[in-house]
Amino acid sequence: MNSVLFNSSSELLRFATAGSVDDGKSTLIGRLLVDCKGVFEDQLQSVQNYHERKGGKGVDLALLTDGLQAEREQGITIDVAYRYFATPKRKFIIADTPGHEQYTRNMVTGASTAALTIVLIDARKGILTQSRRHAYIAHLLQIPHVVVAINKMDLVDYSQEVYETIRTNFLKFTESLNIPNLYFIPISALEGDMVVTRGDKMNWYTGETLLGTLESISVDNGLVEKPLRFPVQLVNRPQSEDLHDFRGYMGKIESGEVRVGDEVTVLPSGLRSKIKEIVTFDGNLDHAFAPQSVTLTLKDEIDIPRGEMLVASNQPAQVAREFEARLCWLDKASLQLQKKYFLKHTTNTVKAVVTELQYQVDINTLEHNSEVHELHTNEIGRVRIKVQQPLIFDAYVDNRATGSFILIDADTNNTVAAGLIQRPELA
């Protein structure tokens, strides 16, 4: 860890893991944390003590990641947990999602902020329903990198043939999913082979180790090259004597960049103005880019409330009251057509109704079922949505931040669905 010192310019990689019960996911994460020294001695000791009290021997790596008392008692994992570790090259945030009946919901949640996802496959079992679901969700959420980690190689004699068969089958299944970067790595999380170190059992494999892959893939998500999207969070009006006329728009640059003097368009009004200042606590900037949080002032006095958006004039976002989207239903209570929900999108919350359920995706076969009339928890459907005020958006495939939304039940206030806006021309 010594070389992490003062390396405050290292980059952040967020990745998600998901797996079925017993495929060794917790062991894998435990292995990464222990081998990268992301675990302290006293934490390791407390896990070991617990394990030994229960009659086990040595350290059960899986226990390191089972956070809650209830989970340790039942030997299951509830919900998404976040883990952190660093190497001299990068800082990592893991969204660790359990594989049980809430699989889809948790996986979508964990993967929503990830740049990479690890699909874990038990070498003895090959591709299961959950591996397919996992690949589909990676495709749905447009995760740029998918690592297929074929685990428990120690239990199949480190066989290259087993690895190749799984690889071929997985490629066949994902052919139609257009996953841009797909990697296959044979590992033994238990023994450590090809996780952080190569080990000496799989010399037939010449690619990177799992950690080597995590450290070397590009984290450049192309956000800065996309057109400017700046949803206004709040208006900054100090109204003090020296800043009497100051009116700044506070927000995070979701994509693109801004320079002082750039022309921007305000949506939905369509009014144009130029950037006067890029204000930060550390002084004004000439230039800022995604994903920085800044305060912008404009040359013209325009009233721009929360929920409106500054966009690049030559590539504006769409403004509409109706659109199509894919919904991943998260709540126990099913989708009700024509019921009023709140829709939160960027910094904007509006009333919304789902007017039509066009089809449901069978996540195991990828077939579309248009005979359905309901969407239950963990199901994915294609819908048509109508909102009370115009929404300023892009398709999810073009822009994650301006193409995603959540639905909130107006009675319970629960987050009931994750939504991904479709491209209109494909509708």
Add this chain to the structure above:
Amino acid sequence: MTQHRLSHLAALESESIHIIREVVAEFRNPVMLYSIGKDSSVMLHLARKAFYPSPLPFPLLHVDTGYKFQEMITFRDEYTKSIGARLIVHRNEEAIAQGAHPIKLGVGRCCGALKTTALLQALEKYGFDAAFGGARRDEERSRAKERIFSFRDEFGQWDPRNQRPELWNLYNGRIHEGESVRVFPLSNWTEMDVWEYILEQKIPIVPLYFAKPREVIKRGNMLIPAEGAQALEGEKVETVTCRFRTLGCSPCTGAVYSDATTLEEIVRESALATRSERETRIIDHGASSMEDKKKEGYF
């Protein structure tokens, strides 16, 4: 190209500022919990950045157990005054009057009365509907599953099995009357990130974090500061060069052997640390004490 890449600290900073602004936009009456520790110092710094050039749009709340180190109280008063923040100090006076003390009540009940109950009292007294806390997910196992916007029912309690899913950077801040939300802008920061950021931004922190000779009592693996503790039989007060990795109440916070007198040395020491910072906090060592306390309303 490099000028178009944010360092991990800049990325974490931007995410935290976005979270803090969302709360101010969506809640009627937010407050920032200020514990005077290093995480609170970073969170407060981020809040100042978020609203610049306007002043902080919410007050700070310090839940004072009466057992905080004098150096913490001095630092609190001077620093919050220097940045023009509005500070509310709340104490559970009834429990303090009854002589609540960790040795008398046990650590769990003492924390319950002086921290959890006091916090819930203050939230209710002032009608706060959102409270920022400086907790990090890397601190403790039950925190790893905490949301950034963590929903609390009308009794201020947390139900780990029934949390709202949190997707992308879209936080659901809708609540009914009487319910509230705890918000953790530093969720994705690690101890190392906090120290590196304090160093990079030159954020003032309580002098207790820096090593110097202090009077302590050695108890097991712990160095208990003499300020808040009494020597038991067979123990004596000694002078040891040490510092604090985390700050809590004086009877319950241990110091560590250290020669780190500058921020650079603290960062170096943290990078090389083999034991977690929470080890010096007595409250964490029950079977799953943090999880139980959080369910009851603790941060």
